[in-house]
Amino acid sequence: MMAPDHTITPVVEVRGVTLQYKTSDHLVTATYRVDFNVLRSDRFVLLGPSGCGKSTLLKAIGGYMRPTEGSIHLNGREVSRPGPDRMMVFQEFDQLLPWKTVLQNVMFPLVTSGKYERAAAREKALGLIAKVNLAKFADSYPHTLSGGMKQRVAIARGMAMEPDVLLMDEPFAALDALTRVRMQDELLALWDEIKFTVIFVTHSIPEAVKVGNRILLLTPHPGQVKAEVNSVPRSKGETAVRAELEHKIHTMLFADEIEETRHD
Amino acid sequence: MTDAVLRPEIYREPMSQETFGIVQKPLTLFERLYNQNWLRKLFVLIVIAVCWEVYARWLDNELLVPTFSATVRALVNGIASGVILTRALLSIKVLLMGFVTGVFIAAVLTFIAINTRLGNDFLETMTAMFNPLPAIALLPLALIWFGLGTGSLIFVLVHSVLWAVALNTHAGFRSVSATHRMVGQNYGLRGIGFVAKILIPAAFPSILAGLKIGWAFAWRTLIAAELVFGTTSGQGGLGWYIFEAKNQLNIPEVFAGLLSIILIGLFIENVVFRLIEARTIDRWGMQS
Numbered sequence: 001m002m003a004p005d006h007t008i009t010p011v012v013e014v015r016g017v018t019l020q021y022k023t024s025d026h027l028v029t030a031t032y033r034v035d036f037n038v039l040r041s042d043r044f045v046l047l048g049p050s051g052c053g054k055s056t057l058l059k060a061i062g063g064y065m066r067p068t069e070g071s072i073h074l075n076g077r078e079v080s081r082p083g084p085d086r087m088m089v090f091q092e093f094d095q096l097l098p099w100k101t102v103l104q105n106v107m108f109p110l111v112t113s114g115k116y117e118r119a120a121a122r123e124k125a126l127g128l129i130a131k132v133n134l135a136k137f138a139d140s141y142p143h144t145l146s147g148g149m150k151q152r153v154a155i156a157r158g159m160a161m162e163p164d165v166l167l168m169d170e171p172f173a174a175l176d177a178l179t180r181v182r183m184q185d186e187l188l189a190l191w192d193e194i195k196f197t198v199i200f201v202t203h204s205i206p207e208a209v210k211v212g213n214r215i216l217l218l219t220p221h222p223g224q225v226k227a228e229v230n231s232v233p234r235s236k237g238e239t240a241v242r243a244e245l246e247h248k249i250h251t252m253l254f255a256d257e258i259e260e261t262r263h264d
Numbered sequence: 265m266t267d268a269v270l271r272p273e274i275y276r277e278p279m280s281q282e283t284f285g286i287v288q289k290p291l292t293l294f295e296r297l298y299n300q301n302w303l304r305k306l307f308v309l310i311v312i313a314v315c316w317e318v319y320a321r322w323l324d325n326e327l328l329v330p331t332f333s334a335t336v337r338a339l340v341n342g343i344a345s346g347v348i349l350t351r352a353l354l355s356i357k358v359l360l361m362g363f364v365t366g367v368f369i370a371a372v373l374t375f376i377a378i379n380t381r382l383g384n385d386f387l388e389t390m391t392a393m394f395n396p397l398p399a400i401a402l403l404p405l406a407l408i409w410f411g412l413g414t415g416s417l418i419f420v421l422v423h424s425v426l427w428a429v430a431l432n433t434h435a436g437f438r439s440v441s442a443t444h445r446m447v448g449q450n451y452g453l454r455g456i457g458f459v460a461k462i463l464i465p466a467a468f469p470s471i472l473a474g475l476k477i478g479w480a481f482a483w484r485t486l487i488a489a490e491l492v493f494g495t496t497s498g499q500g501g502l503g504w505y506i507f508e509a510k511n512q513l514n515i516p517e518v519f520a521g522l523l524s525i526i527l528i529g530l531f532i533e534n535v536v537f538r539l540i541e542a543r544t545i546d547r548w549g550m551q552s
Binding site: 062063064081082083084086087088090092094095097098099108109112113141142143144 | 441443444446447449450451452453457461462465466468544547548549550
């Protein structure tokens with residue numbers, strides 16, 4: 001059976017991307033010639049230890065920095081600057097605008113981008129706030145919410161825009177372990193409902209295996225692609241199968257490191 | 265080294281609430297009154313007023329220190345006859361003109377400063393130079409340039425407001441977190457929209473602090489400037505009212521003038537600005 005065209009053309013196409021940035025006294029190469037494709041409805045995970053440039057890569061897809069080499073395309077158009085077609089969810093809790101209520105925070109991009117009229121935006125926003133179970137807090141200001149609730153608002157805000165791709169930069173890294181697991185479950189439940197495309201950055205192997213359907217492994221200094229693997233299908237989510245994949249990924253990512261320590 | 269001592273485990277049943285004597289007990293009336301901020305401050309004010317009254321009666325020299333009651337009487341008379349009110353309004357009108365002009369120029373300068381590197385250097389150099397310079401020191405020059413009148417007053421007022429507001433706003437803009445900036449860019453905001461919808465609200469605590477300092481500087485500068493010449497086409501504000509009263513050796517009126525300056529200052533700083541704070545940065549949880 002022929003799949004329709006739009007499933008073949010990647011939503012995000014990263015071709016030979018080298019990213020460099022300047023600190024006060026160094027020119028740092030964050031990633032070197034990274035390639036990957038994100039297809040529609042992918043839960044694409046960028047996984048690697050700190051220093052592998054995964055966050056930098058996500059920022060480049062977000063349009064916050066230009067690659068020094070290679071190109072990034074979103075639905076065939078080259079990414080040149082940030083825009084509401086790629087909504088970011090950051091790790092920091094302060095990503096919500098403190099002078100706006102939860103509802104206003106979710107509505108704001110809908111209205112400023114000109115995508116919705118005020119009334120329609122309100123309805124849309126309320127719908128997504130209800131989806132992340134925060135209906136009671138729609139009129140609360142962010143500083144009164146817990147960290148997990150803030151991240152849920154940020155996710156609602158991102159999804160309300162119905163972006164071509166949702167970019168999540170270690171969104172659960174600053175949460176406590178219990179909240180983190182619950183947020184992962186909620187994210188997957190939302191995905192089951194909406195089937196959005198998401199690129200998810202994490203340094204946690206279990207999180208990558210749980211959240212992603214496809215995982216890109218990056219090695220550090222500078223970030224290079226080590227492997228691109230399929231995650232365990234969620235229907236076959238037995239712990240043993242998962243643990244095996246986690247172990248395999250762990251060996252691939254830290255093999256060099258173990259070699260090094262042996263030489264010492 | 266020995267192993268840790270093995271101890272028996274302990275399980276206890278918490279007592280029911282009735283077995284405690286007092287769990288919650290209302291405070292006494294005195295304790296509750298003493299917890300009221302304003303009541304304690306009122307008490308301090310009353311003590312000061314009583315001391316003042318006693319000392320002035322003992323001194324018995326109205327030319328040096330009039331009694332508290334005489335001052336209040338002068339103040340009440342001044343308000344009843346409308347003199348103090350018209351003078352105060354005149355002062356406030358000039359003040360507002362200077363304040364608004366200063367804030368406007370500060371806004372333009374800061375906007376240029378955050379968008380160009382040269383504008384940034386210009387603003388930093390100018391604030392570094394002029395911020396330590398008391399506005400009142402420019403009054404002699406202002407008198408030569410703009411003559412005796414509102415023009416000179418506004419010039420010194422702008423000077424006193426501009427640098428404080430620009431300095432704070434600029435510092436506020438620069439301290440807006442990288443995440444907020446990225447969020448704003450993510451929404452596709454640029455230029456004026458980015459400044460108005462992200463930078464200004466995010467930097468609002470600093471901006472408000474700047475406005476408060478600017479207001480305080482301006483209010484003090486204005487009264488001082490009025491004391492020097494005061495007339496704006498034959499009329500004067502509160503500073504001039506004090507100066508006139510002193511010339512006529514009407515010392516209770518001098519005190520009444522000072523008291524009204526204090527009252528207006530307190531009102532703006534503790535009511536107007538306090539209200540703005542409560543409505544904005546307190547509600548947003550941005551109070552540092």
